[in-house]
Amino acid sequence: MTGRIVVVGASMGGLRAAEQLRAAGWTGAITVIGDEPHMPYNRPPLSKGVLAGKAPFESLAFTPKAAAADVEWRLGAKVVEARLAERTVELDGGEALSYDGLVVATGTRPRRLACPGPLTGRHTVRTPADAQGLRDELTRPGVRVVVVGAGFIGCEVAATAVGLGVREVTVVDPLPLPMVGPLGELLGRALLKRHEERGVRFVLGAGVTGFEGDERVTGVVLGDGTVLPADAVVESVGSVANVEWLEGNGLDLADGVLTDGQLRVGGRPEVVAVGDVARFPNARYDGVPRRVEHWSIPTDTAKHAAKVLTGAALPPFAPLPTFWSDQHEFRLQSFGAPVLGLGDVRVLDGDAEGDVLVGYHSGGQLVGVVALGGQAAAMGAARYRAQLLKQPALTA
Amino acid sequence: MKVVVDMNKCQDHGQCVFAAPDVFSMDDDGHLVYVSGPDEALRDEVEEAADVCPLQAIRVED
Ligand SMILES: Cc1cc2nc3c(=O)[nH]c(=O)nc-3n(C[C@H](O)[C@H](O)[C@H](O)COP(=O)(O)OP(=O)(O)OC[C@H]3O[C@@H](n4cnc5c(N)ncnc54)[C@H](O)[C@@H]3O)c2cc1C
Ligand code: SF4
Numbered sequence: 001m002t003g004r005i006v007v008v009g010a011s012m013g014g015l016r017a018a019e020q021l022r023a024a025g026w027t028g029a030i031t032v033i034g035d036e037p038h039m040p041y042n043r044p045p046l047s048k049g050v051l052a053g054k055a056p057f058e059s060l061a062f063t064p065k066a067a068a069a070d071v072e073w074r075l076g077a078k079v080v081e082a083r084l085a086e087r088t089v090e091l092d093g094g095e096a097l098s099y100d101g102l103v104v105a106t107g108t109r110p111r112r113l114a115c116p117g118p119l120t121g122r123h124t125v126r127t128p129a130d131a132q133g134l135r136d137e138l139t140r141p142g143v144r145v146v147v148v149g150a151g152f153i154g155c156e157v158a159a160t161a162v163g164l165g166v167r168e169v170t171v172v173d174p175l176p177l178p179m180v181g182p183l184g185e186l187l188g189r190a191l192l193k194r195h196e197e198r199g200v201r202f203v204l205g206a207g208v209t210g211f212e213g214d215e216r217v218t219g220v221v222l223g224d225g226t227v228l229p230a231d232a233v234v235e236s237v238g239s240v241a242n243v244e245w246l247e248g249n250g251l252d253l254a255d256g257v258l259t260d261g262q263l264r265v266g267g268r269p270e271v272v273a274v275g276d277v278a279r280f281p282n283a284r285y286d287g288v289p290r291r292v293e294h295w296s297i298p299t300d301t302a303k304h305a306a307k308v309l310t311g312a313a314l315p316p317f318a319p320l321p322t323f324w325s326d327q328h329e330f331r332l333q334s335f336g337a338p339v340l341g342l343g344d345v346r347v348l349d350g351d352a353e354g355d356v357l358v359g360y361h362s363g364g365q366l367v368g369v370v371a372l373g374g375q376a377a378a379m380g381a382a383r384y385r386a387q388l389l390k391q392p393a394l395t396a
Numbered sequence: 397m398k399v400v401v402d403m404n405k406c407q408d409h410g411q412c413v414f415a416a417p418d419v420f421s422m423d424d425d426g427h428l429v430y431v432s433g434p435d436e437a438l439r440d441e442v443e444e445a446a447d448v449c450p451l452q453a454i455r456v457e458d
Binding site: 376 | 407409410413414447448452458
């Protein structure tokens with residue numbers, strides 16, 4: 001293949017794809033198109049250090065590798081349509097770009113709650129502007145904050161808010177424990193306790209049905225009619241993949257873009273997907289295609305996809321997912337796929353009151369480990385990393 | 397090859413240690429220590445470490 005590779009999405013996945021294409025020997029043109037005005041930056045600090053005012057936005061910029069210095073960046077440009085059969089993408093200004101290879105790297109955006117009520121005062125956290133807007137609210141004296149959704153981002157935001165001195169921070173979730181979906185009950189309970197001890201209030205088993213207020217939100221209405229007074233609301237209720245621009249090409253876009261085991265899209269050798277938007281089967285596990293919103297995935301997918309796009313024959317993609325989350329002064333560190341082993345959860349080291357290392361098993365085999373606690377606990381999880389890497393694939 | 401870690405950014409995640417154990421390690425207090433002038437043969441490992449550092453604290457200079 002020669003000519004031009006177009007990368008759509010100029011965040012971590014897009015940057016890593018461009019770098020890895022050069023590493024894989026691609027010498028043709030590379031154009032990266034992204035609708036944000038910024039060069040790629042690191043998102044995780046947005047709900048942590050940036051929100052806390054400890055890390056300036058400038059400190060988040062990735063430093064592109066020297067080999068990618070000649071990549072063309074089209075920032076502030078949105079791709080509105082792709083015509084895969086014609087190998088073109090169209091920009092919002094009407095310009096059409098033809099390609100020889102295409103990398104889908106458009107990631108996700110926050111899901112919004114559809115229930116009625118005013119929009120002002122309701123926040124999500126995905127971009128620097130989001131983080132700044134929320135920070136402005138959290139630093140107003142006496143502000144009462146309701147976080148809807150007790151997943152990773154919700155819990156991080158709640159922890160950061162408490163750290164900023166916000167007196168009333170309430171997290172609402174229909175599930176009975178925080179982060180219980182990905183981590184299970186044992187860690188869910190341990191996390192609940194830690195957050196409560198540090199001043200976060202939880203209203204669990206409760207769904208949000210509406211927002212009160214005229215111009216601005218003043219309260220969050222729950223299913224049983226309770227109203228939680230709120231000056232600011234954070235919606236952290238999951239994400240939606242940015243795939244609308246791929247519609248009309250006969251692709252499976254049910255949740256992100258479906259790929260094969262080589263990250264190829266729609267059976268086309270010249271189209272691959274990377275990062276949060278890719279729904280790929282992991283040959284390490286059961287082969288069921290899933291989207292994985294972990295920071296390690298843009299890099300892992302980009303490495304594989306760049307080689308595939310430049311014609312290498314590779315074994316099926318089989319990354320070891322890794323994830324971390326910083327909340328208050330403790331860290332969660334995960335290796336593998338805990339979510340596949342929620343039926344058989346064992347404490348491997350320590351106990352839930354202090355630093356703890358938890359193993360997740362499927363058919364008796366370890367499929368994931370999660371450490372909760374200080375830095376030493378996180379490193380404890382790493383001892384199992386080699387074991388997780390060596391194991392034979394799980395057959396469903 | 398020269399490796400520089402911005403210790404103001406580093407939060408001792410240790411991801412670099414898994415990627416390039418010959419270059420990065422944790423001391424007994426759980427703090428990062430590293431070889432600043434590793435052998436050229438380790439370049440791939442070091443690049444990998446720079447990629448996986450959650451704080452993007454590692455710079456590889458030629
Ligand atoms: C607040 C926050 C905290 C996080 N914390 C952690 C953490 O602690 N640990 C962890 O492992 N992971 C964390 N993550 C997840 C991690 O940041 C993501 O997995 C990673 O950013 C995914 O990168 P990506 O490039 O695939 O997608 P994205 O970063 O979503 O990038 C996609 C890019 O494409 C652009 N785009 C979309 N549609 C178009 C279009 N049609 N045309 C042009 N451009 C388009 C978007 O604007 C965006 O810039 C966090 C995420 C967030 C938001
Ligand atoms: S991965 Fe980054 S943050 Fe972690 S120890 Fe290494 S340099 Fe520090």
